Amino acid sequence: MDGSSTLHWPAADFSRVPYRVFSDRAIEEDEQQRLFEGPHWNYLGLAIEVPNPGDFLVGYVGRREVVLNRNKDGSLTAFVNSCAHRGAQLVRRLRGNAQNHICAYHQWCYATTGELIGVPQQRGVKGMGGMPADFDKAACGLKTLRVETYKGLVFATFSPDVEPLGDYLGPKMRPEIDRIFDRKPRLLGYFRQRVPSNWKLYLENVKDPYHAGLLHLFHVTFGIYRPTMSGRVIVDVARGHSILRTADIDEKKSDVDSAYAGIDKYREGYRLQDPSLFHVKPDYDDKVTNMIMTIFPNLMLGQVANTFQTRHVRPKGVDAFELYWTYFAFEDDDATAVEGKLRQSNFVGPAGYISLEDGEAGRLVQAGIACRPDDASFVEMGGRGKIEDIASLSTEVAVRGFWKRYAEAIGGDVGGAAE
Amino acid sequence: MSAAAMSPDAHAIDPALAARVAELLGDYVAAIDDDTLEAWPELFVADGQYRILSRENVALGLPAPLVYYYSQGMLRDRVTALRTALTYQYVYTRHVTSPPRVRRRADGDLEVRSDFAIYQSTEEGVTTLYAVGRYDDVVTTHEGRLRFRRRDVILDTFGIPNNISVPL
Numbered sequence: 001m002d003g004s005s006t007l008h009w010p011a012a013d014f015s016r017v018p019y020r021v022f023s024d025r026a027i028e029e030d031e032q033q034r035l036f037e038g039p040h041w042n043y044l045g046l047a048i049e050v051p052n053p054g055d056f057l058v059g060y061v062g063r064r065e066v067v068l069n070r071n072k073d074g075s076l077t078a079f080v081n082s083c084a085h086r087g088a089q090l091v092r093r094l095r096g097n098a099q100n101h102i103c104a105y106h107q108w109c110y111a112t113t114g115e116l117i118g119v120p121q122q123r124g125v126k127g128m129g130g131m132p133a134d135f136d137k138a139a140c141g142l143k144t145l146r147v148e149t150y151k152g153l154v155f156a157t158f159s160p161d162v163e164p165l166g167d168y169l170g171p172k173m174r175p176e177i178d179r180i181f182d183r184k185p186r187l188l189g190y191f192r193q194r195v196p197s198n199w200k201l202y203l204e205n206v207k208d209p210y211h212a213g214l215l216h217l218f219h220v221t222f223g224i225y226r227p228t229m230s231g232r233v234i235v236d237v238a239r240g241h242s243i244l245r246t247a248d249i250d251e252k253k254s255d256v257d258s259a260y261a262g263i264d265k266y267r268e269g270y271r272l273q274d275p276s277l278f279h280v281k282p283d284y285d286d287k288v289t290n291m292i293m294t295i296f297p298n299l300m301l302g303q304v305a306n307t308f309q310t311r312h313v314r315p316k317g318v319d320a321f322e323l324y325w326t327y328f329a330f331e332d333d334d335a336t337a338v339e340g341k342l343r344q345s346n347f348v349g350p351a352g353y354i355s356l357e358d359g360e361a362g363r364l365v366q367a368g369i370a371c372r373p374d375d376a377s378f379v380e381m382g383g384r385g386k387i388e389d390i391a392s393l394s395t396e397v398a399v400r401g402f403w404k405r406y407a408e409a410i411g412g413d414v415g416g417a418a419e
Numbered sequence: 420m421s422a423a424a425m426s427p428d429a430h431a432i433d434p435a436l437a438a439r440v441a442e443l444l445g446d447y448v449a450a451i452d453d454d455t456l457e458a459w460p461e462l463f464v465a466d467g468q469y470r471i472l473s474r475e476n477v478a479l480g481l482p483a484p485l486v487y488y489y490s491q492g493m494l495r496d497r498v499t500a501l502r503t504a505l506t507y508q509y510v511y512t513r514h515v516t517s518p519p520r521v522r523r524r525a526d527g528d529l530e531v532r533s534d535f536a537i538y539q540s541t542e543e544g545v546t547t548l549y550a551v552g553r554y555d556d557v558v559t560t561h562e563g564r565l566r567f568r569r570r571d572v573i574l575d576t577f578g579i580p581n582n583i584s585v586p587l
Contacts, residue, residue, distance in 0.1 A: 095479075189476040189483025192578045217504040270504070273492030322578065327483045342487055351471060351485045351583035357506045359582035 003030040007412030014403040015384050016376040019369040022198035027410070028318045034409050035297045036062025039162040041148070041155040041169075043299040043312050044068045044078060046326060048152060048185055054097040054112065059156075060314045066145060066156060067091045067101075069112035076149070078156040079114040079142035090142070114142035150174075151181035153301075153310075169295065172236045176243055176293055177301070179284070180308060184331040188341065191325035191349040197362035199298060199313045199321035200406075205358050206292050206300045206311075207398035209233060209244045210381045213265070215361060218353040220265045222278060223248060224305050225290045228255040231393035233382075240296030240405025242398035247287045277347075280306050280340035283330070294398075296405055304354065307344045319366055323359075325349055379403075432521050432529065440521050440531055440558060443565045448514040451586055456501060459586055460494035464561050467491055468569045471587055473577035474552065485574070485583065497586065507584035511540040512549070524557075528568060531556040537587060539580075550576040550587060 003026030010016040021027055036042060044059040050070040057068050058081060065081035067090070083090045083103040090103050090110070100117065102109045109118035116137045124130025145156040148165035155165050162168060169177065195202065205211065212225050219225040230250045234243040260266035272278075283306055292302040300311040307327070314322040327345065329338045348355045369375075382395025387404060390397055407414055432440075443462065450458040463469065471486040488494055501507075517534040524530055532555055539549040557569040572587045 187481060189479070189481035190473065191483070191485060192473070192475075193581060194578050195581055215506060218500075221504075267504075272496045274490045274496060276490075277493070338482075342482055342484060343489075345484055346487060346493075349483075349485055350579040350581070353500060353505070356582040356584060360507050363508065363581060 003027045004034075004411040007410070009403075009407055009412050009414040010376050011384075012415055013385050013387070014400040014407070015379045017379060017403055018376045019373055021406075022201060022366065022369055023318055023373055025318050028315070030410055031315070032062045032064075034411070035406075036064070037158045038409060039157070039159040040297055040409070041157050041162065041165050041295075042066075042297075043295070043310065044147075044154045044156050046152055046185060046187070046310070046328070047076075047149055047154055048187055049095075049326075050076070050154075052097065054099050055095075056091060056098060056101075056112070057095045058091060058093075060312075061145070061156060061158070062315060065089070068147070068154060068156070071112050076147045076154060077113045078145040078147045079110075080145070082143070083108055084110075084116060084140045084142055110142055114144045116140045116142075151177055152185065153177070153181065168239065170236050170239045170241065172234055173239075173241050173243065173293060173295065176245070176291060180301075180303065185308070185328040186331045186333065186338075188327045188329050188338070188345075191323075191327060193323040193325075193350040193359055194316070195321055195323055195359045195362045196319065197321070197366035198319060199315040200402075201362045201365050202313050202321060202323060202358070203294060203298065203300075203402055204399050205361060206294055207242055207244070207402055208396055209246075209393035209398075210396055211361065212244075212290075213259075213393065214263070215265075215357050216354050217265045217267070217270075218347065219290075220260070221267050221270050223289070224347070224354070226251065226256060226259070226266075227393040228252070228259050229289070229393075232389065232391045233393065233395055233398050234389050235387055235398050235401040237387050237401055237404065240402060242294055242401055244290070244292045244393070244398065245288060246290040246393065248289050249287050277343045278305075280344055281337070282306050283308075283333075283337070294402070296402070297409075304348050305344050307341055307348050309348065323350075432523050436529075437519075437521055439565050440519055440529060443558060443567070444516065444519055444531070444533060444554075447567075447570075448516060452512050452514055456498045456585065460491050460498060463491050463494060463567045463570075464559060465491050467494075467567050469494060469567075469572075469586070470570075471572045471574065471583065474573055474575050475577050477573055485579075486572075494586075501585060505584065507582065509542060512585060513538045513540070513546075516554075527560075529556075529558040529565075531558050535587075547580070549580055550574060552576065552587070 042061040053072045055070045059066050066078050067081050069077045081091050085108050088105040090101055100109055100111055107120045111117050122131050147156045150165050213220055213227045225246050228251050229246050229248055231246040294300050298313040310326045312324040316322055329341045347353050379396045379399050382397045387401045469488045470484045515536045519531045519533040522530045534553050537550045538546050540546040552574040555571040558565050559568040
């Protein structure tokens with residue numbers, strides 16, 4: 001195929017992104033092999049979703065269905081959801097509890113660890129048929145993945161070589177994960193969106209603080225997020241992760257007036273008849289109003305106002321993805337705190353005042369780039385050249401950081417005029 | 420969660436009341452499908468509740484709502500935001516609803532259940548099935564008119580086609 005082998009990155013600093021990466025089916029194949037089944041850790045879920053022995057859930061590694069299991073000894077196993085015999089889908093419910101998994105087709109039976117433990121008619125019937133004498137059950141287990149957890153976040157990889165999860169997450173991301181997951185989460189529910197755009201357009205979106213203060217009137221008008229607040233972008237260039245962090249401190253009214261002069265997204269006169277959804281006591285006293293972390297390749301984890309969630313970006317073909325939200329509170333939250341998080345779900349998710357607009361942004365870009373598929377985007381806000389941390393939200397540097405890491409994983413010819 | 424069956428002490432109602440319930444449900448659909456959204460909050464009592472819930476979460480006993488408005492003011496705020504603030508795709512909508520199942524509760528309010536399918540049509544006139552689900556309502560009499568005390572929209576289509584902008 002002519003996927004990434006003919007991909008050309010016009011600028012070495014990734015300030016140009018060829019639109020082909022959002023529409024080319026051959027590149028989609030390369031992503032499955034080199035990203036999701038390559039040397040990277042893929043998010044499967046939270047450990048609290050499979051608390052008891054036998055609990056399982058079906059997740060995704062790229063397009064592959066992978067089943068996460070809690071074993072009898074408390075350990076976790078992940079296996080590809082396909083019988084070792086003739087390939088049938090093995091686990092047929094998204095979630096549940098089972099001491100073993102039996103294939104519906106021929107009743108092959110597997111332990112939660114993926115080991116094959118039963119084959120009907122192995123020795124034949126009435127002395128005839130059956131498996132050959134040298135049939136070895138131990139060699140016919142399910143295809144398993146490496147599984148590791150960090151602070152209750154469960155990841156899996158097909159790669160025998162990738163570094164341990166803690167190192168993969170790295171020293172720049174771990175403190176922000178710890179800030180949230182040092183408390184035990186309590187599951188509140190799931191949201192699912194089928195967004196009509198390539199999955200990477202969502203990664204660009206959540207690495208782009210520039211849009212957040214311009215697309216989202218609610219962010220701006222109600223002070224959840226403004227570029228005039230104290231903010232920074234932290235990029236782990238080697239690993240492809242990033243953090244956008246905003247705290248409501250040191251903001252000057254004169255800066256807001258200047259940044260939004262002539263822009264209709266900051267409306268001093270805009271009032272809610274019932275603003276009680278803003279009257280929620282924050283969990284932390286650090287005044288952080290927005291923290292969006294992305295873990296390469298396709299996990300977002302963060303905080304918007306006083307809501308906390310993971311968002312798993314699941315490719316569903318080249319021009320669609322599922323955004324799978326896992327929305328949680330904390331075990332030490334009292335009833336008032338949980339109620340506050342339910343009220344603030346009105347900001348996020350597919351119907352939320354902020355997040356619904358990100359789905360629309362994805363649709364608009366996918367539709368727009370179809371008009372000029374051989375062109376490239378222009379990503380220079382925050383400057384060209386070196387990709388590094390910046391104490392500003394007026395930047396797209398984390399977007400360039402994503403593409404740099406992506407190109408290293410996928411390939412293509414990198415070069416061009418910019419340094 | 421409110422996905423439970425109708426109350427065991429519920430009683431059937433007379434045809435005249437059933438017709439008034441049907442009118443309320445029809446007014447609701449008209450407010451959305453005719454794009455007269457300003458009429459939508461007025462169909463609720465002042466402390467009325469409107470939620471959109473994923474059937475997946477309801478089945479799992481998980482409380483996270485897709486939308487959770489607990490006052491008429493919040494409904495009006497949504498309309499204002501749709502009219503003046505939010506960025507979303509303009510589409511025409513069409514509700515197809517089942518006849519309601521109505522029972523009177525011991526406290527006098529009505530429990531009303533109905534099913535819906537909502538189609539969306541683009542500005543180029545291309546129609547897709549957007550959402551399927553169930554309305555689970557509590558209807559009360561306020562100043563001589565029937566009004567929603569609560570409407571829960573329980574979505575079978577919880578894999579939301581992109582996003583939810585106008586009310587369902």
